[in-house]
Amino acid sequence: MTTVASGLDHPVGIALSLDEQSAYVTEQAAAGGRLRRVDLGTGVATAVVGGLTAPFMAAWLDPARERLAFCERDPANRIAVVDLSNGNTITRISSGIAFRPSDLALVAPNRALVTCDAEIDDIALGADPLTGPLYKGIGFVPFDRIDPVSGVANTWADTTYFFRVQNVPFGATLPVKINHYLASIDGAKWYQILIDGVPRGDSFGDYKWNILTNHYDSVVISLQNVGMILHDAYPVRDLADLVLYFNSDLGGMVDTTGYSDGRHTIEVQFYNAVGGAIPLAAPNGGPHAICFDNSRCFASLDTITCDGQSAGTDCGILKYVNLPDLVTMTYRAAQAHGSATYSFRVLRGANEIVSLDQGGTVGLPTYSESAQVATLLGNVRGSGRPRRRGIPRGALRRDPRDQR
Helix, strand or coil: CCCCCCCCCCEEEEEECCCCCEEEEEEEECCEEEEEEEECCCCCEEEEEEEECCEEEEEECCCCCCEEEEEECCCCCEEEEEECCCCCEEEEECCCCCCCCCEEEEEECCEEEEECCCCEEEEECCCCCECCCCEEEECCEEHHHECCCCCCEECCCCCCCCCCCEEECECCEEEEEECHHHHHHCCCCEEEEEECCEECCCCEEEEEEECCCCEEEEEEECCEEECCCEEEEEECCCHHHHCCECCCCEEEEEECCCCCCEEEEEEEEEECCCCCEECECCCCCCCEEEEECCCCEEEEECCCEECCEECCCCCCEEECCCCCCEEEEEEEEEECCCCCEEEECCEECCEECHHHCEEEECCCCCEEEEEEHHHHHCCCCCCCCCCCCEEECCCCCCCCCCCC
16 A cells, blocks of 8 residues: 555545546545645645535546535535536535435436435436437427527428428427437436426327337326426426337427417426426527417419400300410418418319419419410310310319310
8 A cells, every 4th residue: 555645634535637647535624624636646735625514425527527526414415516627616406415425426417326324316416507409399390490580490401301391480289399318317307398488388198108008098298396396397208118108209289379479489498306407508408489370371262264254154164265365363372471381283184284383472462373275275176166165263174074
């Protein structure tokens, strides 16, 4: 045995620096608990923080070994976290820790198991914000495909994606997607969905596989109260059960019909086992813009004319004299905020006349398309002098009684 440093006062916990040239030692000194750094080459000890209560075992919280956590025993019964990269600032966590904590083992970036006098506690340390896409997005739209200013969805540039939309708002009931797996291993136990800063209260359903009956059961996920700290929160799905859910990333169903049309914010906030808030790192954390629009779409087909004449009363047949006669089709497509798109197609039987296609974003009070009778009839021709033929109003198809 070789003495590396002497003169320590009741040392207990030790943790090596990243370069292994220094050791951080907790001491239950007569003058008060403290943390000191010991140079392993010289044995010189330098004060880091003082004023500790019976400090015990220690563990690093990050790969860079800049945040050191250690237990403070009774009567404090808490975890202390020292940030060596930020002026040795110290923060403490006491919620959920039982009597006389001794040692801790890191099992996730912000989660540790703590051995206490009569139990082992699973503690969310809160030293680091949760990272990764815990809030995944809305339906088939990832959160980073929702414009951060206007709140509209845009996946149009992703040409291989199956759900391509361009600058569209959200409406009706929205499926909010949550990364339950990552949230669980990061130590989150509960979450809330907030619209404009106010938690939602929607219950929602899902299917869960029943391993006894080999059948999917319909289940309801409802809000729960977590002690006196947190009310109306959803449980993060346990890892053991997660694979049994049919929609494993479903986190909520938000009814938007009670909100005004326009820009709002949505946020998913996560909490530890006892209801303490755990921040979510940027860009996934904090409020996200989202645009609601539940105004109805409107479309109508106006009277169709041939050289200015509409159909008569005889079965609604639109009559023509010459093949060059011009047929005009006028229609309307509207939405209160111009958020809708429209498309106009003309069919000859089962075949589309592609040259007459129209579409785009609504905006004009009316739209129209014109075509010669010859274009609408295509290859339907009579022998000798053309006879009068008809085009049904609205359907724009050849009269099936005309076999010529």
